[in-house]
Amino acid sequence: MDRDSVEPQVEKLPGERARKQVADHHETAAPSTYVYEFVWDHTAPAAGPFCTDVDGNVLMDFTAHVGAAPLGYDNPTLRERLDEFDLTDPTKIAGQDFYAASGPPGDAPIPGPADLMDRLVDVSDHYGMDTVFLSNSGAEAVENAIKISYDHTAGKYAITFEGAFHGRTLGALSLNRSKEVYRRRFPEISAVHDVPFCTDRTCDPGSCGCGFFVEDGSRLRRMLGPGGYVNPEEVAYVIVEPVQGEGGYRFPSDAFVAELAAVVDDHDLLLVADEIQSGMGRTGTFWASDHYPFDPDVIAAAKALRVGATIASEDVFPDAESRLSSTWGAGDLLACAQGAITIDVIREQGLTGNARERGRQFRETFDGGSAVTDVRGKGLMLAVEFDTKTRRDDVMDAAFARGLLTLGCGRKTLRVLPPLDVTEREIDLGASLLGAAVDAAS
Numbered sequence: 001m002d003r004d005s006v007e008p009q010v011e012k013l014p015g016e017r018a019r020k021q022v023a024d025h026h027e028t029a030a031p032s033t034y035v036y037e038f039v040w041d042h043t044a045p046a047a048g049p050f051c052t053d054v055d056g057n058v059l060m061d062f063t064a065h066v067g068a069a070p071l072g073y074d075n076p077t078l079r080e081r082l083d084e085f086d087l088t089d090p091t092k093i094a095g096q097d098f099y100a101a102s103g104p105p106g107d108a109p110i111p112g113p114a115d116l117m118d119r120l121v122d123v124s125d126h127y128g129m130d131t132v133f134l135s136n137s138g139a140e141a142v143e144n145a146i147k148i149s150y151d152h153t154a155g156k157y158a159i160t161f162e163g164a165f166h167g168r169t170l171g172a173l174s175l176n177r178s179k180e181v182y183r184r185r186f187p188e189i190s191a192v193h194d195v196p197f198c199t200d201r202t203c204d205p206g207s208c209g210c211g212f213f214v215e216d217g218s219r220l221r222r223m224l225g226p227g228g229y230v231n232p233e234e235v236a237y238v239i240v241e242p243v244q245g246e247g248g249y250r251f252p253s254d255a256f257v258a259e260l261a262a263v264v265d266d267h268d269l270l271l272v273a274d275e276i277q278s279g280m281g282r283t284g285t286f287w288a289s290d291h292y293p294f295d296p297d298v299i300a301a302a303k304a305l306r307v308g309a310t311i312a313s314e315d316v317f318p319d320a321e322s323r324l325s326s327t328w329g330a331g332d333l334l335a336c337a338q339g340a341i342t343i344d345v346i347r348e349q350g351l352t353g354n355a356r357e358r359g360r361q362f363r364e365t366f367d368g369g370s371a372v373t374d375v376r377g378k379g380l381m382l383a384v385e386f387d388t389k390t391r392r393d394d395v396m397d398a399a400f401a402r403g404l405l406t407l408g409c410g411r412k413t414l415r416v417l418p419p420l421d422v423t424e425r426e427i428d429l430g431a432s433l434l435g436a437a438v439d440a441a442s
């Protein structure tokens with residue numbers, strides 16, 4: 001497949017094989033899980049955002065597997081580096097907890113947990129972070145982030161935001177304020193308070209419509225201030241997605257983040273940034289928090305990292321042995337190496353800069369007409385909002401029929417997540433396919 005010239009080619013979507021494989025999958029998969037109607041063929045040609053499905057259709061993937069495949073398909077650098085390793089057993093447990101599976105950072109024949117942690121500290125040390133706990137998923141990264149926060153502060157209250165999504169385990173789901181299906185009838189951790197999250201990225205205290213700003217400051221400030229209902233000394237942590245993902249790709253206004261930073265500072269609150277969707281270069285900086293005036297105390301990362309990571313300064317972590325642990329923390333050697341090499345590729349190839357440039361290009365060139373109420377984004381964390389949910393769904397179907405994969409989020413928002421090394425040609429192509437899908441759906 002020639003990445004410089006390939007374009008989507010669709011016979012029929014979903015084709016017969018894809019239909020059958022999706023049906024086979026559902027035979028045994030938990031009924032509440034969801035798979036897309038595209039099934040890519042791991043053995044067929046693929047490059048960057050392009051892949052071939054099991055029916056031979058060539059598709060353009062602007063989902064990056066919900067951000068979990070930041071380097072697209074068959075990234076040559078990632079593949080070459082993995083090819084170099086002579087592994088006796090690549091599926092060997094990475095062993096951050098019980099066994100050290102590779103040498104010290106830099107010396108190891110394959111970048112293992114020590115290398116991955118070293119790199120994570122390197123990209124987070126401007127926040128004073130020097131310590132990492134590796135797990136396997138986003139939800140685990142959040143669970144461990146809040147565990148260490150409760151332990152460190154001895155507080156009992158947690159503060160989260162309307163529209164938030166932090167995962168599906170019992171601790172993480174207690175912090176969710178997006179769809180009610182995530183929490184219905186599940187037990188939750190107690191004493192979680194929520195405040196509105198900014199819904200208008202241009203708002204200020206005078207024009208705010210989301211309810212965060214009130215006459216005497218903000219709902220957060222009022223909650224914690226004199227006469228408020230939460231004693232700031234009893235707050236364990238405030239958890240925030242620097243850009244809300246599942247909740248609808250909401251990018252907070254400068255005024256909102258300035259107020260959040262000020263309140264956290266005034267009360268010396270511990271701030272947890274959930275960077276599971278927004279981190280790893282996606283927004284054009286390594287962490288989305290890097291755009292803002294606040295300094296997180298704890299970062300939760302996963303998805304593009306292949307494993308889960310909870311990052312903070314050493315003093316935030318508990319000392320007691322076995323207080324944190326995970327048999328498969330850091331996954332297997334291949335997962336761990338992929339996380340480390342992905343960070344290397346993002347940094348060596350300047351992909352945060354590319355994300356900024358190509359994101360700007362998309363926002364400037366995509367024209368969806370009057371059905372589109374907003375086109376927004378930072379870097380390659382891009383969203384197109386429609387006038388109705390039906391329209392959004394129809395556009396996604398029409399894009400799929402043209403071989404362009406997209407994702408929904410929020411109520412009527414469509415996510416656009418190209419790989420971080422997407423090219424100018426590919427953004428033009430994706431923007432024009434999406435524009436044609438909007439026309440067809442109108």
Ligand SMILES: Cc1ncc(COP(=O)(O)O)c(C=O)c1O
Pocket residue numbers: 137138139140142165166167168241245246274275276277278302303
């Ligand atoms: C912001 C955020 N936090 C946490 C999670 C949970 O991650 P995982 O699905 O790996 O458990 C997600 C997943 O979409 C997410 O977007």
